[in-house]
Amino acid sequence: NAGVTQTPKFRVLKTGQSMTLLCAQDMNHEYMYWYRQDPGMGLRLIHYSVGEGTTAKGEVPDGYNVSRLKKQNFLLGLESAAPSQTSVYFCASSLPLTSGASTDTQYFGPGTRLTVL
């Protein structure tokens, strides 16, 4: 049981390049999330998904796209990277709060450190 895994762990991009971050979870969770974490800003939600084939915008969606083609995977894409997207990106997954769980604990991956030059 690996939990939430993220690929890659580190990446350096040049301005204008594109890339895709991959998140995978093996806990059969319905909900998945992408956050970015910056010093002094905390965790900010980029996009999230409440199920296979569905996605929605979070607090800071501009410059990012996502897809959830399979329940266990959630992809985050940067079409044209900018230095402002230098950050640590975390993926998380959870069960819905209404599923009978005592709380909808979010399980986080180890993060991807992205630098855009």
Added chain:
Amino acid sequence: QKEVEQDPGPLSVPEGAIVSLNCTYSNSAFQYFMWYRQYSRKGPELLMYTYSSGNKEDGRFTAQVDKSSKYISLFIRDSQPSDSATYLCAPRGQTGANNLFFGTGTRLTVIP
């Protein structure tokens, strides 16, 4: 106004000290109050949570919520070097996927 305000610290204490970490929030609809712990270069993990007002104890950790003043606290007794981490408060509303709000985190160092 931000949903959650948290003093970023850093906070440095000697081993064995009692630590108090605090947050304030603005949304009276928040019902669940989580504390996540994040070790350096790792993802956050849930430490404990409370529902509505009151206290909850788990070993050396006590979470406290005062909904009347919109104040959230985490107390750590007999702090250990292994408690050195960033602590993020995270209140949320009743339902919905996009209803969890993280504080900026307080970085704690426990000195042996």
